[in-house]
Amino acid sequence: MKEHTLKKNILVIYHSQGGTMKRMAESFARGAAKEPNITVVFKKAAEASLEDLLACRAIAIGSPEYFGTMAGMIKDFFDRTYEAAKDKTTGLPFIVFVCAGNDGRGAITQIERIAAGYKWKQVQEHLRVAGPPTAQDLAAVEELGQTLAAGVDFGIF
Numbered sequence: 001m002k003e004h005t006l007k008k009n010i011l012v013i014y015h016s017q018g019g020t021m022k023r024m025a026e027s028f029a030r031g032a033a034k035e036p037n038i039t040v041v042f043k044k045a046a047e048a049s050l051e052d053l054l055a056c057r058a059i060a061i062g063s064p065e066y067f068g069t070m071a072g073m074i075k076d077f078f079d080r081t082y083e084a085a086k087d088k089t090t091g092l093p094f095i096v097f098v099c100a101g102n103d104g105r106g107a108i109t110q111i112e113r114i115a116a117g118y119k120w121k122q123v124q125e126h127l128r129v130a131g132p133p134t135a136q137d138l139a140a141v142e143e144l145g146q147t148l149a150a151g152v153d154f155g156i157f
């Protein structure tokens with residue numbers, strides 16, 4: 001078997017209108033890519049497919065909070081994949097990271113409800129950044145990415 005076929009995919013999907021979540025998601029992906037046996041599939045939610053979801057060993061979802069909930073394009077990804085994926089991704093490790101002007105809890109709660117519908121498994125505490133992310137916040141997101149990847153690689157999650 002070729003080496004690349006042994007690698008495990010982590011799917012990182014995000015949406016960003018103003019660029020803040022893009023920076024956070026890039027930090028997350030950079031952290032996850034530090035683990036040698038992991039392939040990071042990094043996509044805007046609008047461009048992520050059912051096949052991406054079915055091929056991953058874990059999913060990370062990065063959303064800004066818009067109007068008290070997740071970005072519409074994150075919801076769109078769930079709308080497009082739920083029926084076909086719900087019986088095939090049971091127990092999938094998932095993690096959520098959110099940016100917001102001053103709150104972000106609504107987005108996390110709503111994503112958690114949808115993840116419960118898929119029967120995904122939360123493996124780390126979700127991360128919420130309210131206000132412009134500091135260097136420390138970005139480092140924390142990067143560390144979260146590496147933690148998820150290490151857990152997947154070692155078979156802990």
Ligand SMILES: Cc1cc2nc3c(=O)[nH]c(=O)nc-3n(C[C@H](O)[C@H](O)[C@H](O)COP(=O)(O)O)c2cc1C
Nearest residue numbers: 016017018019020021064066067068100101102103
């Ligand atoms: C249409 C819109 C609605 C928003 N609603 C909320 C909200 O309900 N709660 C909050 O804390 N921030 C809210 N914000 C602020 C954004 O969550 C925040 O600026 C975030 O960092 C934007 O991420 P982005 O730059 O990746 O798009 C809103 C921003 C926009 C553009």
